Amino acid sequence: MGVFGKKDKLQIIAFQTYGTDAHLYLRGRALEDEEIDLADKGFFKLIRNTYQRFDADEIKHTPLNIKLVDGRAVSGETNDDGYYLIDLPSKDLSQLINDEGWLQYAISYSDYSLKREILHENRFPGEMMIPHEDAEFGIISDIDDTILWTGVASFLKWRAILRTFFSNVGQRIPLKGAAKLYHRLHHGKSGKAVNPIFYVSNSPWNLYRYLEFFLIKNSFPKGPILLRSLRAALTKNHDNDRPHKQHEIRNILKTYPGLSFILIGDSGEYDADIYKEIAEEYPNQILAIYLRDVGHRKRMVRVKDLFAEFDSTPVLFVENSDQLELHAKQIGLL
Template identity: 55%
Template sequence: MSWFFYIWNMLKRDPLQIIPFLTYGTSKHLYLRGRALEDEDIDLSKKGWFNLLVNSWKRFETDEIRNTAIQISVEGNEFHLKTDAEGYYLYDVSTELDFKTDAEGWLSYKVKYNDNSLKRHIQQDNLFKGQMLVPSQEAKFGVISDIDDTILHTGVTSRLKWKVVVNTFFKTPLKRKALEGTAEFYELLHDTVNPIFYVSNSPWNLYRYLEFFLKSNAFPKGPILLRDFRTPFDKTPKLELAHKYHEVFNILKTYPDLKFILIGDCGEKDAYIYLDVVEKFPNRIAAIYLRSVEHKKRMKRIKNLFKDYKELPVLIVDNSSEAIMHAKAHGFIEM
């Protein structure tokens, strides 16, 4: 009987996909990552309560393709590796490859399954396109930005985080609105060459949701760095540093000659993380912007934290126009 159900499960299996995440690297270092999953056919443009609930369920009820051979091709060079126990792949190596990027600094690559036993489940071309950002040498600085309550109203300060649940599970990305003026502010900072990195504590399950949101709201294209959604039974190794620390540190180490502007909010730990970054990476942070939140105690705490701070420019942002004026005054945006 067990063989019957095994065969049935194989026959009814959804087609497979690989989602290459937007990442970053250098001309001498490849940092390619993504995830192999069954294709649940999530259409983020669909409207209506039923489609919304179905899509929300599909994002978190993922069927990973674990410990499976894949092949990455970068301009004719092939690299072979396996996905991990959660279906993720990571190719993080120094290289002497001579590759070219497009006008905005993006290196394109291709990834595919390299396991013959999976052929029957790949109901499309077994070729998935990914991109890695190599910042221009003309970049004056980089920007590392939080997402939740920094550019997208999420509600992390709400009691029991009920607003987070409502916004994440009961609103499509088309219904979510960017905080007023943030896309314009980021585009001015980007100025076609300055790289923008989006770092969030949201799980990778929301990658396409957030990618769709950023694109729909005309934010500059940039690497989106999320975290693994851990369950109580997750046995994969934990990071030594908290996710946001890890990602910010990695970006700063990857580009040692580039200064960065850090953007976050006053809601949770961004202020404390960023101050720690300033201490560990002296002379690397050009400014800090912290979006205000509707929480009196936290706002008072953050304002007191920076009351006499003189190390570098810091602005608690009430509106984006104010941030743009501040950035112009400090030379981050051309007048």
């Protein structure tokens, strides 16, 4: 039920995912629609929107129908938290993608006994990315303090909390030159490639729409946004930040064993440790590691010491997007 006790309409938020020609992987969440306006301004509206993002009423254990653009249909069901996951073998999915590699589908509620009005005539859009065969490389990028300044390295993360929960997403500023750089990487050395980009964050799925809106508003290339459960995000053990990103990155590398990647993160928390471990496990798939300096001297010293004797993959510590672009040109990526 909504904040003010009204009976809300239903919605399905389909997360942008990734798969292969022979594997369908779709996920999202069925919720009551709280009618959150991400462009709302004003302190009290921000408080209301923040509350609604984390107090969403999920639609549990309800059956769903998924239809692909060629008419193929599959079914699924939401779990205790309203999430759905469609993880099935398939075939010839690459024939359905557009020029940017996206397979579009429609998802709907199949339980018409739900006693409330459903938005959009019970049809919600979703997308799954399948990289083109001629992609030059892939990009796996962190979000916080890599393309969106949050201050996660600040004392007790208070700056990150204030900016994430009490700032209008339209007012959030991307790091200078990041969107332009990511488009250059997306199009590669040829300028015509469609290199896939994956955004990996430790933020909870409750912030999916918030981050999606930020990427669209600031003209970043579209790519799957990979988040984690709210329960994991709220844990006091910060080491739990690492398994989520490691799992997501490993899964991307295993899904596309013939594709090489660059890893982009920052020096603020665990990106350096995670990327070093991943590069040691998959030396033939990691082309370069780029870490932005978040302006925390002790953390940067630690990160540089971590890579002091590491020479299997090029590693560059950068202060701005121009430095990253120059290095990418020097090693032949651009």
